[in-house]
Amino acid sequence: xxxxxxxxLYKTFKLTDLPQYKKLYELLRKHIEDxxxxxxxxxxxxNELCAVHGVTRPTVRHALDTLVRGGYIKKHQGKGSIVISxxxxxxxxxxxxxxxxxxxxxxxxxxxxxxxxxQWPDHFFFELSDVEKESGCIFMERIRLVNNVPVFxxxxxxxxxxxxxxxxxxxxxxxxxxxxxxxxxxEVTGGQQRFSAIPANEEISKFLxxxxxxxxxxxxxxxxTSRNNFVFYSCLYCNTEFHALxxxx
Amino acid sequence: xxxxxxxxLYKTFKLTDLPQYKKLYELLRKHIEDxxxxxxxxxxxxNELCAVHGVTRPTVRHALDTLVRGGYIKKHQGKGSIVISxxxxxxxxxxxxxxxxxxxxxxxxxxxxxxxxxQWPDHFFFELSDVEKESGCIFMERIRLVNNVPVFxxxxxxxxxxxxxxxxxxxxxxxxxxxxxxxxxxEVTGGQQRFSAIPANEEISKFLxxxxxxxxxxxxxxxxTSRNNFVFYSCLYCNTEFHALxxxx
DNA sequence: GAGTGGTCTAGACCACGCA
DNA sequence: GCGTGGTCTAGACCACTCT
Numbered sequence: 227x228x229x230x231x232x233x234x235l236y237k238t239f240k241l242t243d244l245p246q247y248k249k250l251y252e253l254l255r256k257h258i259e260d261x262x263x264x265x266x267x268x269x270x271x272x273n274e275l276c277a278v279h280g281v282t283r284p285t286v287r288h289a290l291d292t293l294v295r296g297g298y299i300k301k302h303q304g305k306g307s308i309v310i311s312x313x314x315x316x317x318x319x320x321x322x323x324x325x326x327x328x329x330x331x332x333x334x335x336x337x338x339x340x341x342x343x344x345q346w347p348d349h350f351f352f353e354l355s356d357v358e359k360e361s362g363c364i365f366m367e368r369i370r371l372v373n374n375v376p377v378f379x380x381x382x383x384x385x386x387x388x389x390x391x392x393x394x395x396x397x398x399x400x401x402x403x404x405x406x407x408x409x410x411x412x413e414v415t416g417g418q419q420r421f422s423a424i425p426a427n428e429e430i431s432k433f434l435x436x437x438x439x440x441x442x443x444x445x446x447x448x449x450x451t452s453r454n455n456f457v458f459y460s461c462l463y464c465n466t467e468f469h470a471l472x473x474x475x
Numbered sequence: 476x477x478x479x480x481x482x483x484l485y486k487t488f489k490l491t492d493l494p495q496y497k498k499l500y501e502l503l504r505k506h507i508e509d510x511x512x513x514x515x516x517x518x519x520x521x522n523e524l525c526a527v528h529g530v531t532r533p534t535v536r537h538a539l540d541t542l543v544r545g546g547y548i549k550k551h552q553g554k555g556s557i558v559i560s561x562x563x564x565x566x567x568x569x570x571x572x573x574x575x576x577x578x579x580x581x582x583x584x585x586x587x588x589x590x591x592x593x594q595w596p597d598h599f600f601f602e603l604s605d606v607e608k609e610s611g612c613i614f615m616e617r618i619r620l621v622n623n624v625p626v627f628x629x630x631x632x633x634x635x636x637x638x639x640x641x642x643x644x645x646x647x648x649x650x651x652x653x654x655x656x657x658x659x660x661x662e663v664t665g666g667q668q669r670f671s672a673i674p675a676n677e678e679i680s681k682f683l684x685x686x687x688x689x690x691x692x693x694x695x696x697x698x699x700t701s702r703n704n705f706v707f708y709s710c711l712y713c714n715t716e717f718h719a720l721x722x723x724x
Numbered sequence: 725g726a727g728t729g730g731t732c733t734a735g736a737c738c739a740c741g742c743a
Numbered sequence: 744g745c746g747t748g749g750t751c752t753a754g755a756c757c758a759c760t761c762t
Contacts, residue, residue, distance in 0.1 A: 271748080283735095301748065302748080304748065419722060441691070443692070473668060522729095532754095
């Protein structure tokens with residue numbers, strides 16, 4: 227009974243609005259990224275996590291499942307949850323943005339064109355809703371460098387819907403995903419992507435500092451978020467000569 | 476009490492050994508693929524599925540979660556679970572093999588070299604365990620054609636461990652995943668993949684009927700299965716001019 | 725308001741890996 | 744034999760969508 231009262235109290239004042247499993251997920255993810263748990267380490271057992279965080283097993287399992295999907299851990303029946311290697315390649319295919327996914331290498335972000343508000347391009351590479359079309363889009367171009375070598379050329383399109391002061395923010399060396407999360411409470415929840423191999427055109431070869439017509443990996447991504455009906459788009463060209471893109475499925 | 480007795484009976488005689496959520500998943504997946512539920516259709520609600528199949532909600536939810544991960548449905552709070560479009564592109568990135576993932580198009584499989592037992596190549600593209608190395612590998616090459624145009628050139632390496640009569644089976648126009656499932660009770664559970672864009676060499680250009688040096692998508696995949704320690708490998712070259720590869724994340 | 729999916733509890737038994 | 748993760752039950756309350 228007293229428990230019920232506390233629960234009511236907690237919910238009334240909304241000390242935090244993230245669900246429990248997500249809070250646990252974020253905590254463990256942070257610990258893995260910060261190296262508290264290293265590659266090959268065993269996470270605490272599910273029962274331990276239950277006890278420590280005061281939740282039941284399904285909740286803990288939900289958090290761990292999310293870590294599995296994100297490619298952070300691998301579960302082994304009878305053994306436990308093992309932290310997997312942070313990809314040596316660039317794990318852009320998982321749910322994280324690029325910034326958190328390049329292991330040992332130094333990743334920098336260079337802004338080619340600051341975000342600016344404009345019309346959506348004609349013949350956009352994904353279908354747009356009427357609301358999106360009417361709102362116009364925020365357009366930005368970035369180059370990602372790994373160890374000072376350009377590897378990605380990334381064109382991002384966001385719908386211009388309720389993103390106050392977005393164009394004035396500092397993006398240099400900061401993750402777009404992080405900015406969306408911290409400043410707008412927008413979390414990436416999933417998406418679709420299309421892969422193809424194309425020859426580098428004039429522009430791409432210039433940005434990636436490679437010869438014209440050299441094969442580059444082309445990605446078109448539609449990225450869904452926790453904000454209702456808010457999706458954004460990214461068109462990405464990647465020089466895979468030194469860094470393959472990798473992911474789990 | 477009587478329920479408990481029935482459960483015991485059922486488990487003793489193992490009428491089937493798939494877990495409930497997986498049986499429900501397979502059933503719904505089959506219905507979606509067979510067109511019982513079409514794109515945009517609403518699946519029965521979770522409570523309905525509980526009642527119809529005699530399981531509780533967490534079990535139903537587990538099955539639906541698996542469908543979401545496989546890219547079959549999308550859930551909308553307050554509305555229901557909606558069947559999503561079967562990718563018009565080739566959804567090789569999801570957990571299915573290529574055969575079940577090409578929508579309207581006709582997909583055929585041509586065998587370049589029948590499976591044969593041999594040594595693993597030197598400098599294999601993923602790290603091999605000692606057991607794998609000692610067992611040798613089963614090697615096969617296939618070409619996938621979409622509407623009679625070659626799109627994939629697929630080299631598969633399986634560890635030669637307990638796969639009786641594998642080399643004598645008919646692979647023409649059959650899915651490897653299906654053969655593994657039906658004949659060996661091996662289910663694909665996940666894996667890793669690396670993407671890069673490379674110029675087609677002599678051999679690739681011949682198999683895919685394209686010009687030499689044309690950009691092709693290169694995939695190296697490590698595919699994990701439900702059989703303990705049994706993983707296999709695939710090296711794939713794809714002409715993405717007419718069919719982008721697509722997937723969800 | 726009725727129905728949907730989202731989150732969560734408090735238990736239970738099982739299969740697996742290891743010592 | 745013990746602890747691990749895997750599966751499952753039988754409930755509960757919530758937020759969301761539709762009408």
